[in-house]
Amino acid sequence: MRYVYLLCLSLFSVLSVFSQxxxxxxxxxxxxxxxxxxxxxxxxxxxxxxxxxxxxxxxxxxxxxxxxxxxxxxxxxxxxxxxxxxxxxxxxxxxxxxxxxxxxxxxxGKTSKKNNPAIDILKKIWENKRDNGIYMFDQYQYKKYEKQEFDLNTIDSSLINSRIFKGMEFIFEETDTNNITGKTYLPIFINEAVSRVYGNNETNQKKETLIGNKNSGFSDNQTLIAFIKDLYKEYNVYDNYLKFFDKSFVSPLSTTGVGVYNYVLADSSYIDNKWCYKIVYYPRHKNELTFKGDFWVNDTTWAIKRIKLAATKSANINWIRDIYIEQDFEVLNDSIFLITRDHFMSDFSFQKKEDARGVYGKRTTLYDEYSFNIDKGEAFYNNNREQYIDQVYHRDSTFWEQNRLEALNKDERKVYDMLDTLKTVRAFQRLYNIGSILASGYVEFDNFDFGPIFSTFGYNDVEGIRVRAGGRTYFGRNDPWRIEGYTAYGFKDNKFKYGLAGKLLVDERSRLILSGGNRRDIEQLGASLTNTNDVLGRSLASSSLITVGSNTSLTDINLSTLALEIEPLKNLEVRVGGSFRTLQSASDQFSLDYYTNEARTETASEIKQTEISTMITYSPGRKTTGYGVERILINEGDFPRLFLNYGVGVKDVFNSDFEYERLQFYYRHPWQLGGVGKLTTTIEAGKTFGDVPLGLLNVVPGNQTLFSIYGSYPLLDFYEFVTDTYTSIHIEHNFNGRFFGRIPLLRDLNLREIVAVRAVSGTISDSNQALNASYSNPVLMAPSDKPYWSYSVGVGNIFRVFRLDFHFRGNYFENPGARKFGVTGSFGFYF
Structure with missing residues (x-):
């Protein structure tokens, strides 16, 4: 997201539309x-x-x-x-x-559901509901032209004369009004892309090849382009729900639409020599994710010819003041229609007041040169890996004259010239630098980024106040190698810590990456059930400024790793690596001691362990950008993830202490459930074969902070449950305000209801219990008699950025210091 938040700060130009x-x-x-x-x-x-x-x-x-x-x-x-x-x-x-x-x-108000000619026509649409014409053939291909624009809106004299634009006043020389909202606006960014899209419906394969891209400002910025494309992902108005900004809006063509919308037959006329009816629709209830608008439908095919959708002002969505959509279709015959034009506009704003400033995001997509049943072969689709081709981002003017499906007007063309001027303005450079820091968390220098600045300060009971400074090499977004590191100091233990890691992209096509590093630090182990050897990773539990009770159960860890990873298929990653770590308690109030002889008379405080692991990760639907050693995730939290880890502890290598086998499985899946919100399910399971001490067991992740940490158990203390075999499930559902939106006093607050249930079952063998030499902190106990469970109810979208969760313990009340109730919170910017 290095440049996503720079859109509103860094690109400005002029657009003039002459309306009578x-x-x-x-x-x-x-x-x-x-x-x-x-x-x-x-x-x-x-x-x-x-x-x-x-x-x-x-x-x-x-x-x-x-x-x-x-x-x-x-x-x-x-x-x-x-x-x-x-x-x-x-x-x-x-x-x-x-x-x-x-x-x-x-x-x-509410229209009648009986004897309503508009609903009679709507039923005809349902009866003749069809897929897009491209899915009526074995294979298809077409040309796609996308034009994406961002405009600063609600321009007035106070903005023009504000100090923030001092030295850049020339950008306001001409403004105009938007033909949908009537607000003044100033274009600040434009991106054009031409692609060839190929699909095989028999094998359900699709491939999109970018053949040209041009934008004002960053000619090869794949990150910005990818974020914009994901923000305005494709949709089908015939679907029951249309997903925008991670929300599911009810389509006016939905089979459930009669209970959600009022429909009125408003007009009839010829459109492209086809007699069509005009249906006007608007919502029956406020605060729901609905639209208002109209659509024209053909009287014989009952196919949509043209449709307009505008999100209602009361829709429960953040940072979006307006959404407006237009689509045009070409109806070939009774069973086939093809989309020819799609226009999507949204108005981003911190406030929904009409006079508040915002940014228009507009995407216009045109489709042409359809052809069908041309078999490209399976090998063509198997080679679907994204590749960076420099020429694609530097096409000449002749290419664009030949491939634009909609010509730019003279004012749109000025956008390309404006940034070159702005880059020389010192005021613009200041805005750019501020936006870059907020977006990435790093302060940019030549070939080096300092940060992340948000990790500068922390606190825990062992280190006290902790300060951290770090950085990474950065020559470009597609760097074939990268080195990053940090150093930290605790004012209570008076010790320096550090971490250093590097990655090298050996082969771009297979994404063969060699990585390694070393970290010496204080860490909260057991912050998650499913563990990976991330050299520079650090959990919030180790640095939270406020905790429930004291936390002295921290570990002094010295970890070294070397790994080789490859991506044989898209979104399928295989990683084989080795690690060596030493673990010992970082506090005299916490023990990792274990017995070293059968008589249980001798103990050791330090664990030395060599491990070889094979990790397989599959993330269908994941979208990334970048072609270097590191890629940026575009649609975080919007795709399923499966993870399998098989690790082997090797004894006597580098004086390693234990021999064991470990198997771990993790599966997380978000489910969009239309009008009832979003369900997220997570299942984890694992088993360790062999005898290992506490430092190598699986700790059920407690949470003694006041922050909501996904995957943890908020009413468990650290090390309250320890297992060598476990199964865990976490179910969370966000109703997106479906119920609060029906309550008059709460309706206008746009609050959102969240419910969650967590449960874990596990055992710890007698031999592993006997290996532990600690009798007080911790006492090893597993949820073996019955699964431990808890539930929570939450209120999200408080002031649009805050969420509160209220947690209730389900059982094991007899555990020492068991917390029956707790409250956690989190901040986040969500639509």
């Missing part, structure tokens, strides 16, 4: 209350819109119109003459009417 008629205002009833979802159109035209939840509207057309027509069932229709081509802030009052209007006009 612009109108904005608000529609109220006689009591002054807003009339949401009223129909506003230019008289004698099909150009119109629907008022928002607050009765406001904006309407624009390239043609000249002299009057407006406003209608809503239950009210008298009214016309309003326009004295000027640009008229803002019109106040319109609708008078109530006792007699019902014609049912073709917009209904007031």
């Amino acid at each position: 008629t612009k109108v904005s205002g608000v529609v109220n009833d006689e009591s002054g209350s807003p009339v949401p979802f009223a129909n506003v159109i230019f008289t004698n035209s099909s150009v119109g819109t629907i008022t928002n939840d607050d009765g406001s509207f904006y309407l624009e057309s390239e043609n000249n119109y002299t009057s407006l027509q406003i209608s809503f069932v239950g009210f008298k229709s009214t016309s309003l003459d326009l004295q000027k081509s640009v008229t803002y802030d019109i106040k319109i009052i609708l008078e109530e009417e006792a007699s019902a209007l014609d049912e073709v006009v917009i209904y007031q």
Whole structure:
């Protein structure tokens, strides 16, 4: 995410759109209350819109119109003459009417589900529901052109004259108004991409080949491009739910739509020589993830010809003030339709107030040159690994003239010239540097990044206040090698710590990587059930500023690793490595001691262990960017992950103490459940074969911090349960405000309900118990009689950035110091 947050700070230019008629205002009833979802159109035209939840509207057309027509069932229709081509802030009052209007006009409130011609047409759409035409053939291919833009909106004199833009005032020389919202805006970024897309429906394989990419600012920035593409991922309006920004919106074409939307038959007309009906829809309830808008449907194929979707203002989604979608289709025959144009616009803003500043994100995708049943062969799809080709990002003007499916206007072309000027402005460089630090956590120098700065301070009972400084080499986002390290100092134990690691990309095609490193530090072992030998990793439990009770159960670890990893198939990684570690207690109040003889008369405090492990990770659906030794994850938390680890402890190599075998399995899967939210399930299982001391056993991860740590048990203390065989399950469901949104006093707060259940069962053998030489801290105990379990209820989206979880212990209340109830919290920026 090195440059994602720089969009709003680093690129500026000018775009001018010439429209002939612009109108904005608000529609109220006689009591002054807003009339949401009223129909506003230019008289004698099909150009119109629907008022928002607050009765406001904006309407624009390239043609000249002299009057407006406003209608809503239950009210008298009214016309309003326009004295000027640009008229803002019109106040319109609708008078109530006792007699019902014609049912073709917009209904007031909830429309009838019976004898409604719009719903009769909707049922026809369901009966003839079809897949996109590309899935009606064995193979398909097409050309795709994407244009992505970001615009700074709500430009006013206070922004232009603010100190932040001192020295960059020239970028505001020309602004215009958005034809959807009517707000002033200034383009700040544009990206163009041309691709060839190939698919085989028989084998369910797909391949997209980028043949050209151009953007204002970073000509080869795959990271920025990938984040934008994932932000505006493709969707199918015929699906019941449309997923945007990790939220599932109910489609107006959904088979459950009748219970969610009001539908009205509003018009009929010819579109491309096909007779079509216009259906207007709007939501039945506030605060749900729904749209308002209209669609045109053909009267014989019942296929959608054109559709518009605008997210309602009350939708429970953060940082997004508006979402607007337009799609056009080409209907080939009764069973085949092809999408030809898709336009998606969102308005990012910290506030939902209309006068708050924000950033428009716009993506326009055009599809052309469809062809079918051309078999490319299985080998073509198997070679689907992303590769960086420098030429793709440096295409000449001739290429773009030939491959653009929609020409840039003269003002869009200016965006490409503006950044070259901005790069020479000192004020812009300051903004860029600040954005870079916030985005990556690193301070950039020539070929070296200092940080991460967010890990500079920490605290625990052994080290006291801990300070840390580190950095990494950075020559470019596709570096074939990278070295990073850190040093830290604890003011209580008066000791320095350090870590140093390096990676080398040996082969780009197979992603063969050689890595190794050494770390000497204080760590909280057992912070997770499934462990990997991450040289520079450190858990929050080791550095949390506030904890529940004291935490002296920390370990002094000296870890060295050497590994070779490869990616034989996309998102399938195999890692074979060796490690050597020494472990000893970092506190005299915590013991890792073990017996060294059968008579249990001699003990050792230090564990020396050599281990060889094979790790297999499979992450279907994972999206990454970059082609160097390190890649950036694009869709974190949005794909399943399977992990299998087989480790062997080797005795007497480097004076290693123990011989054992270890098997671990981890499976995490997020499930989007449409209108009821997101379910995340995690299953872990493992077993250690052989006798090992406490430092090598599997500790059920407790959590004595006040922070919510996924995968941990928040009411367990560190080392409360220790196992050599375990099975764990964690189920968490976020309802995304489905219930809070129905409660009047809570509805406007956009809170979200979260429930979770955790359970773990495990055993520890008698021989491993006997090996332990500690009688007080800790006392080895496993949840063997019955699974330990707890449950929690949480409230998310508090002030849009905070989450509180309330935890309740299910059993094992007899354990010493058992906590029955606890509260944890977390911060995060989520849509």
